[in-house]
Amino acid sequence: MKLSERIRRLKPSATLAVDARAKELRAQGVDVINLSAGEPDFDTPAHIREAAKRALDEGFTRYLPAAGLPELREAVCFRLKEDYGFEYRPAEVLITCGAKQALYNLAQALLDPGDEVLILAPYWVSYPPIVELAGGVPVIVPSSAEENFEPTPEELEARLSERTRGLILNSPSNPTGTIYSRDFLAAVAEMARRHGLWIISDDIYDRLRFDGARPENLLSVAPDLRERVFLVNGVSKAYAMTGWRIGWAVGPEEVIRACAKLQGQSTSNATAFAQKAAVVALSGPQDCVEEMRRAFAERAAFLFEALSAIPGIRPHRPKGTFYLFADFSSFYGRRSPSGKEIRGSVDLATYLLEEGRVATVPGVAFGEDRFLRLSFAQSLETLKEAVSRLEAALAELR
Template sequence: MSRLSPRALNCAPSPTLAITAKANQLKADGHDVLGFGAGEPDFDTPQHIKDAAIDALAKGKTKYTPSAGIPELRKAICEKLKTDNGLDYAPGNVIVSCGGKHTLYNIFQAMVSEGDEVVIPAPYWVSYPEQVKLADGTPVILQTTDETNFAPTIDQLKAAITPKTKIVVLNSPSNPTGAMWPRATIEALAELAIQHDFYVISDEIYEKIVYDANEFISIAALGPEIKKRTFTVNGMSKAYSMTGWRLGYVAAEAEYVGAMNRLQDQSTSNPTSIAQWAGLAALTGDQSFLAEWCTEFDARRKLIVAGLNGIDGLSCLMPEGAFYVFPKVSALYGKTTPEGKTLQSGDDVADYLLATQKVAVVPGSGFGADDYVRLSYATSRATIEKGVARIAEAVAALK
């Protein structure tokens, strides 16, 4: 009989981390692997941010800080939210945690009890439902499709709400699809939250990576009543290429932030001190590189979508934000590989591409959408071109 707790036994591993680990092992074994799995910018952390961390080290800023983060960083986050999102918060409404993932974990632990339902539109980021289950809540998956650009309809949202609904998760731009919710849908969600008195977690980690004329909307800015019910989540990982620095934050009502602070007191305590000073430099320093990065991401976006749509059997929408594409691969089901295996799922397709072409993509099953695979285009154009060519070769070999 296992001595592990039910929560540990029921928690699924992250497929994105798993595929990245598998690709890295193949690279270590000497294979020419093209990795499209990792959800992190390939740009280096800007120098002024690294310099701030070096300066913090030199000045001995290496001790414990308040669990919720240094006052200077929390104040800078408030200023960022005011300037970028039109949101008024005091430092007491903000807590800094060890990455956006940790921030979300704290929210679910603080707010969700057994019997509570959390509505999660699919395709979803892999950790949302697992973190809800770790809080003894019930994930309610709201399935969307490419026919609605992976955004739920207003009618779908209304139908998903029950007396047990505690939270609805909003992630726009989305991981894994890059899709953005229309303004009318976000406004409808705000109205439903007020009417039925549930909360919204607005995961805004990709807010700075938006293309064309698409409009980023922070739902808490739609009015005071929805602001009271919103957890505005963000972090340094994507916009500032600081994935390994592990800095995320949330702004919410002081009562809820206080509860998360108590949880953090007894778990991690403060995020790394030097990372916090670097985060302060990220928010208050030069932002011009963001436009340059988005221009390059945009070029990669167009390159990879055109390439994938040029492969018979693949269908890929143009993402509106973030740095992922989510091509549909179900037209390949029923086909047989040269090795004699019949493809029956997105997992099979991902395994086939990695085994035969050394192209690492993440199967859609981990995102609640088995007929798709996810590729990150946070990599060079040369890698994209080579990867698309290898995928085309693999598809052409099917019978």
């Protein structure tokens, strides 16, 4: 049977592939430390789990409006007011099956074949495929760790064309842990004004920043762009609810209605009782988020200092998320004890997994082959053991 061209071109998620291989080795009895997974190691807070149980006991298991539970749409508006000071109406909110579906819906609603979208590298692995599945063309804008992974206005402008429609921002960023400066956001806003671009702001890690400041995004510095900015978020990261699959898109009502129409023909509503639990997550006590944020900040500091002490590794200090992005390229061109040459991030990540028993994600999946991504969604004791294993495995390369 012939598969469609779009599916044949679609690449599998590198992060999910590494995570699956690590779990496969563990199932075989191999002691692997998994630093590839993009999810918190904490349990979903008890009061949120109890809300889901109550919803099940009350029979809240039936269809909902495709756009989402009205109560949850109101809770999203409440959270935006509390965290950012933004005023939104429930009609401007769409509840989705995770933030990934929100991104997918927006791309399908906003892009025609050949339309171009600027994506800043390093980028989350799914941005380019999501654009491509909508018939769009991802235009990658490189950046450097030395400049906080912020391209200059000139570098952004140089990649614009008559087909450029928008840009995707992610801050704090997966994979780098970077928080974009207000100056950079202001420069992006000015470019969007001059060229009539829309912006998708992926804010999924907004509560997990280590400076203690309240969340910020493009609208924080350019509120006049409200009609051209789409906010994407969800409960996965801040509330340790990755498997619950509840996210949302917020923006101009006309586009949100279009996304809801699309969702009505694809998944319909997100899981009913999970939406009930998400209401409690957003509206209830937030000390659980702060507890996780403090733990991640402590781990980030440890991992940065530990990797900095290993000759040849150049880590970028994360300012948020639960990822560290480190330059391992000084080890490229060396050979493993079995004689295999390390030619790039895929080879090195494979070697560290198979021989060092530590799972990382090759940077090429994020558009930066010199780097590997390490998740610190693990206990400090586990991270200490992982660093020891990495140092030993790298010392074996010759």
